[in-house]
Amino acid sequence: MRIGLITPDPGHPLLAGAAALLARDHVVEALDPTPPGDVPVPVPRRPADVYLLKSGTPHAVGLARELERRGAAVLNSAAATALCQDRTEMAGLALRAGLPFAATRTVGGPFSAWASGSPLAAPVVVKSRHNRKGDLVARADDTAALRALARAWPQEPVVVQEYAPNSGWDHKLWAIGDQVFAARRRSELSPGGQGPNLPLSLEELPPGWADLVREVGEVFALDVFGVDIIDTGGGTPLIVDINAFPGVRGQAEAPAALASLTLRRAADHRRPRV
Template structure:
């Protein structure tokens, strides 16, 4: 995407926070960019830099407030349920041992990290015996979520949203590795499109993905991601790049004048 935007005549600078030291306190005066775009894994240092840019008054894509809501899956669950979105009942625990406090009536359970991504460490737990085995696998994953499993045929629907345009794919569920489903584009049903649009509005997202399953009570949202891979979307690079440029132009802000500061200013106590 960065190459595409550069090929269209725009200046693009790529900052890799894992490999560089950033003058984070000087972003307001040093940045001459129309927008900052975050594309990094959950829990990475990029979000801290993006939030610093936002505090400095710079345009960010997605908005920092929206990214915060979805990257912490516990917060995402609370926001979704508060706004009436179809989202599973969710338990939050700080240690694996606390999973034993989830009532048996909610089994089988889906257990996953609260800051997970890319289907990492997602487990289907059918009973307390299986929970004992999963406990060791999720040690070190930080805070955890537990949700009642939604009966489904083993297919997740992933809808990618690029600045108002939606694309749907069918994917094999990480809980059903043997399901005969391969990633492929599918037609987007009207009710699913309406639900995904509502998700974007509730969370304030522009570039995002929504994972859904069709259970006994209809469609359920099971995950929300900011800036996903857009896998299988035709001309994904061009579509997302054009969306970023449009958002940057719409939200461009005039930076304040550079303040005159002493060259050798020293900090005091």
Template sequence: MKKKPRIGILGTAKGSHVQALAISLQGLGAEVILVDPKRMTSYLPEPRTVRCERDGSSETMGDLDALVVRSLPGGSLEQVIYRVNVLHRLENLGLKVINSAGLIEKTVDKFYTSALLAEAGLPVPRTVVTERFDEAMEAVRKLGTVVVKPVFGSLGKGMICIDDLDIAHRVFRALELGRYIYYVQEFLPSGNEDFRLFVVGDQVVSAMRRRGLNWKTNIACGSTAEKYRPEPAIAQLAIRTAKILHADYVGVDILVSGGMPYIIEANGIPGWAGLQSVTEVNLADVLAKYVLREIKTI
């Protein structure tokens, strides 16, 4: 009898994407093990011994066939670094991790993502990233209207648009008190819309147009989703983004301003609830099939 592939999902049972992916994997004949990212314990020098507690028992993670990362919660610097380094260790032990620790490190940091894409020649907005108040103020003078974003963040939380130097002064002084980095990006008018493309492997499997009530187009901020068939040039930008970042799957946000496309963000643990509402493709099924193909079980 053929052995069932054993697929771990890093996340909790409360997560809707975790639930959907678990159902899809089980429907394809896999055994699913939920791994709480806060309950991983490493033992050294014993080989392959990263264990996770679940349902009163424990699981040796090195014995899984693959691990899909669906949650990597925040915490102290030590906690976050440890959780990522557990993924690195599991990869070193030969476990297929989707997405890889390296990819997550690249995409959790907006500066790192934008820098990698810009250096590869892909179009990104003009951006200034600094720890210096005076340099941040100079960026507003040079760029005009800007969007100030947290380097770590999602769902549009914490982003503000600034078009006044006095407001910039107040905002930047407040950020200075919290010892934050200034991530200052030129504002690109786009008619309050942009596009999210969902790339799995080397294909755009689905896409949506997001229309906002204002410049923020995140679904979490009240934007609406519409079905969208991306033009070849837009699709290729998303695919190139995935290749440059070495992503198994990724959500790529692109806006068009002045007739030119710009990559705004790449999400290494992308949600797909909004996208699923406007596509006939079962995105959890697509991802589950990709995972099993990667470990050569289908």
């Protein structure tokens, strides 16, 4: 079997660990979706049996769409990956599905123009609309702070979420197929910064949180994904972000889970449909 990795970083610990396991019996090929000179990467003439899409850039998603069109299985699908890159669409689907997702509004037009005419009555969290590495995620407690953010990111398309009081810890939950992993870390909005992920067993999570993560996977048609949750009191979860194919760092069993899921997905894709 041939297995493709759509990523500019095949040495990422999760991918590298899974690839090492898969390479014992299969051929594993890396496909860098980053185009030189902004020229799209050629689609392989003979696609692999299954691809792991560990990139959410427009070029990577476009490449995955074409591979799907040519009959390859892609995990996560191009459509599901693209959905998680747009926080407006993400929030809309989550809220329509009844998930406990943070109320999210999209700022129309340049951030700077909106902020200059919007006095702030309560703290908010401002995020880039388009989910990507190095994007904007910041808390603004007052109008001055909001306008300072807008001066730093004047043309950035953003969404705004009401700030929900919480313990100051983010719960990072990840799913690889049906297997859920968990950690906590200081919120990126905390003054001291995030700090390291601290692994958690599922037994340490509030009741129902692991099932909530699996429900997110069903709603968003995701196979490998992360869900950022804050505890707003008494174990009440609030989802603040969803990520397609996150790193799942610090989880020793994650590479084996990914390798196993990859083979199952390829087998399911090959199986004739009745």
